Amino acid sequence: GAGVSQTPSNKVTEKGKYVELRCDPISGHTALYWYRQSLGQGPEFLIYFQGTGAADDSGLPNDRFFAVRPEGSVSTLKIQRTERGDSAVYLCASSLTGNGANVLTFGAGSRLTVL
């Protein structure tokens, strides 16, 4: 697509529920990143995919968080047993490659609210 598309744009859920957030990167971009951003903070790195594989998942806060990118395009971030502290805007970004010279293009984000 023309830009990075994220769905849903807003998700309200109850504590303990399971949530999936979807990201459709720019066509042809091999690198895909998930960040999350809390109010007044900069984006916090979660995970990076190069193609289908998670090249770096060191930013995932704990094992309740998991992400996949089975065909090297669309990615899904999965959060199990959600907690109130998971409330944030989850940003997906893509770049042409994972090279440091490539610019990240962000999607509009998925705002997650855990009640």
Added chain:
Amino acid sequence: QKEVEQNSGPLSVPEGAIASLNCTYSDRGSQSFFWYRQYSGKSPELIMFIYSNGDKEDGRFTAQLNKASQYVSLLIRDSQPSDSATYLCAVNPRAGNNRKLIWGLGTSLAVNP
């Protein structure tokens, strides 16, 4: 010490003035530096990137990098009300990948008509 530091602001400038945004970083080996603009409720969008010491100009925007002093700045000339946003500084600490950009908290800029 935070890895990437920015004054949170708000920085308030009159329309037409020069806005100067500063960012310092702790990792002396950092390779590339990015300025993103984020409007309230929106996602970050790239304004400029810079890799080499010195100035880089793009329209009304100039990025300045001083690796010896470990700071990078963004100047906005002829500031417009539409420039009012939060400006995020991001640093790539290693060559060859940008997966772990380290972000500052952002500086809020208000341009007053």
